[in-house]
Amino acid sequence: MRDSLEAIDTGSGSAGDGAVVAAALLRWYDRAARVLPWRTGPAARAGGQRPDPYRVWLSEIMLQQTTVASVRAYFHRFTTRWPDIHALAGADDAEVMAEWAGLGYYARARNLIACARAVAAAGGAFPTDCAGLQALPGIGPYTAAAIAAIAFDARETVVDGNVERVTARLFAVTDPLPGAKKRLTALAGTLTPAERPGDFAQAMMDLGATVCTPRAPRCAVCPLQGLCAGHARGIAADLPAKTPKAAKPTRLGTVYMVLRDDGAPLIETRPPRGLLGGMPGFPTTDWTPDAPPPAPPLTADWQLLPGEVRHTFTHFHLQLRVALAHAGPAAAPDRGSFRPGFDPAALPTLMRKCWDHVRAHLSADAG
Numbered sequence: 410m411r412d413s414l415e416a417i418d419t420g421s422g423s424a425g426d427g428a429v430v431a432a433a434l435l436r437w438y439d440r441a442a443r444v445l446p447w448r449t450g451p452a453a454r455a456g457g458q459r460p461d462p463y464r465v466w467l468s469e470i471m472l473q474q475t476t477v478a479s480v481r482a483y484f485h486r487f488t489t490r491w492p493d494i495h496a497l498a499g500a501d502d503a504e505v506m507a508e509w510a511g512l513g514y515y516a517r518a519r520n521l522i523a524c525a526r527a528v529a530a531a532g533g534a535f536p537t538d539c540a541g542l543q544a545l546p547g548i549g550p551y552t553a554a555a556i557a558a559i560a561f562d563a564r565e566t567v568v569d570g571n572v573e574r575v576t577a578r579l580f581a582v583t584d585p586l587p588g589a590k591k592r593l594t595a596l597a598g599t600l601t602p603a604e605r606p607g608d609f610a611q612a613m614m615d616l617g618a619t620v621c622t623p624r625a626p627r628c629a630v631c632p633l634q635g636l637c638a639g640h641a642r643g644i645a646a647d648l649p650a651k652t653p654k655a656a657k658p659t660r661l662g663t664v665y666m667v668l669r670d671d672g673a674p675l676i677e678t679r680p681p682r683g684l685l686g687g688m689p690g691f692p693t694t695d696w697t698p699d700a701p702p703p704a705p706p707l708t709a710d711w712q713l714l715p716g717e718v719r720h721t722f723t724h725f726h727l728q729l730r731v732a733l734a735h736a737g738p739a740a741a742p743d744r745g746s747f748r749p750g751f752d753p754a755a756l757p758t759l760m761r762k763c764w765d766h767v768r769a770h771l772s773a774d775a776g
Contacts (some may be wrong), residue, residue: 494528685757
């Protein structure tokens, strides 16, 4: 059986006719596009308003491996505080990292700062082509294609998880991911139109997010239903197929919370590279498959709290024991420093969990 809509007679064309697919999808997008804070909608674009490359770039960096719902508030705070590339380029690193806290994948924030400064140093204008964009920190092939298409209307094929799913169903591609990625990208490229490629890219994303969803796709209201080989064969909901993932390993460690008599916590800045790189946090041991040797930041009367803090990263689960100590004004730790008035909101999610664990313990003791 051929994995192509060219073998399906729907009476109204097929995905093999990219122009038919693009026209149908853009008509749908013009009336059903999601309203997103970083997006210039179809009506505004028809009136001559162009997307702001800064906002497109910022949103695409934030959306890497992160949902739209999670990004909205962060995008609003960033653009309110730093409304253009020059403002962000001149920001203090620690302030940017603090605003990013909780969004995860902190290398993105470090690259965000570096990219903003590179663009500002070059005059403040983003390159308009993929090659120039990929030369900037933190911009890979996907993000470059998205910026070029959406901000500059370049005919680039933009393929995220939503687009992979829509394409797999349109062409009834049964090869499993991730092995099918290259093929799905090539097929999506046959659909990308020369006119309005940025709107088309966003339309594909919107279709995957709102209609052609991972579970229970809404085929009855899909503008491409009559062009979809997966729907015609009754297998749309089963696509794309995926190779089973290996179970994530578990790593162990201990986090050390020190509170000075005035309530100031001991905080260190994590190394710039690696997990939670450049973010504030509490001293910890290494995170290893076996119980790592203790590494307290100072000599104190340590109390191992009941329970543990659990967190999942992309490639492993983490279980942390929490050790608590109190210190006098003369305490001199060998790592980090005491920070009066420290705002826990600046902590990454894992460290905020540790903070909440300790606060819950202290509240229970006080009660």
